[in-house]
Amino acid sequence: MTAPLIDLNDGCRMPVLGFGTYSIDDPDTFVQAIDAGYRLLDTATRYENESQVGRGIAESPVARDELFVTTKLPGDAHGSRGPRRELSASLERLGLDHVDLYLIHWPLPRIDRYVETWQALIALRDEGLATSIGVSNFLPEHLDRLVAETGVAPAVNQVELHPYLQQAEQRAADERHGIVTQSWTPLGRKSNLLDHPVLAEIGARHGVTAAQVVLRWHTQIGAAPIPKSATPERFRSNLAIFSFELGQDDLDRIAGLETGHRIGGDPRTHEEF
Template sequence: MVVTVPTLPLNDGRRIPQIGFGCWQLSDAQAPDLVGHALKAGYRLIDTAAAYGNEAGVGRGIREAGVPREEVFLTTKLWNDRQGRDATRQAFDESLKRLGQDYVDLYLIHWPCPQRRLFVESWRTMIQIRDEGRAKSIGVSNFTPEHIATLIGETGVTPAVNQIELHPHFQRAEPRADDSRHRIVTESWSPLGQGKELNDPVIVAIAKSHGKSPAQVVLRWQVQIGCVAIPKTARPERIVENVSVFDFVLSDTEMTQIAALDRPDGRIGPDPATFC
């Protein structure tokens, strides 16, 4: 059965599917089959990045899946060492070529790299690329409220999406609230905490009560807090499982139990203030 994934509105008038297929750590050789499997299961959001080294395989998977291109929401990202006016444009052109696409649906600055002092310059170029129609929407990844305020203050253009690390043990209330104020959709990378969430006793107990897997409970929580989530897996059965989260609802009590799992030290990935 093909799952129909609901969408969320973006602040630029477009819409984004609420569950997507994350391509981090997939090899270029793996990507075509797995992306094709995801699209056939009902996914319509495919998330990759230049730094993942699999854009060619992802693009091939989209072309060969038999799903109309206009139904696919394709995201890729600008890597840190390509920030700057001319470098951003060149990097985007290279990503499009590898993907074998005329456009992407969302182009993100992968990390702010504040030490480089180039993310505003990159953003200005991305606005031009959006206006040319080659990136339908533009956004950021791993940006703090301060970084986003700088972008808006310098250019007047608000990102459509902010993709950040977000899972039950690192729930990111402050950036989520800031994104909401700007009508920015918060998108969760590592929404399952790279698997660490799946053994939590609270998650396991809730999953058992619904006859669902722990991963499905965590992704359902992501949906109910209003985020987009992009779980990654290289196992076809998990691809199907991860998108099958729209036939049950977590109760207020269960949502409160998961909210209590948040920890100040729950971060798994790098700190955006220092990573570059």
């Protein structure tokens, strides 16, 4: 089983559900994930596991052109020259000649070089080193500025998104620019989300787990989740969400779980170099 594909605004297509690799460094896990049906692997320079992800890709029997590999630019490489240097290093660690998606990891508004950085990513895309380019943790005002100053909208904006933080305004801003919203920590890592009785009740009615309910909710609101798990049974379960559909009553009840609470950093102030 593999995930359906979603159209990007640059004419490319991306799996609607991927495999998050944060804090996982065992190449065998990545081989198992690909074997289970995952075709999107999401890593980053700051995860310090690109080499292991690359080994998993190399050891998998699945052809490279069937995989969608994402990595991200670290904060200390913002500017006109840093992206080329960092992407070259990422490709060497991954053992690849291009990535399918390259993201600016955080906007770092205090540094205020994200427009210059975006222009560098456009050049890397035009050279074929990244098939698609996007951003991560960018707020509506950051997106508006990128488009106004460069004329190029990101293909993807990867943001914290889960039923406790539903990001309606952010998702609307992404949609306005034709940007796919990709969800990091989609299962509400380090929270009690998956123990919530509303999700348990919905899951029981559909014969699925609370995690499957949440991931299906992401895809039905138009988001593309990248759940992380190092347990084969669990990551196979995460992928098996396309055999059922949530009804409007289910979606309404999940909408009521909004708290506005962030698990990760606030893009207005968070800095990661």
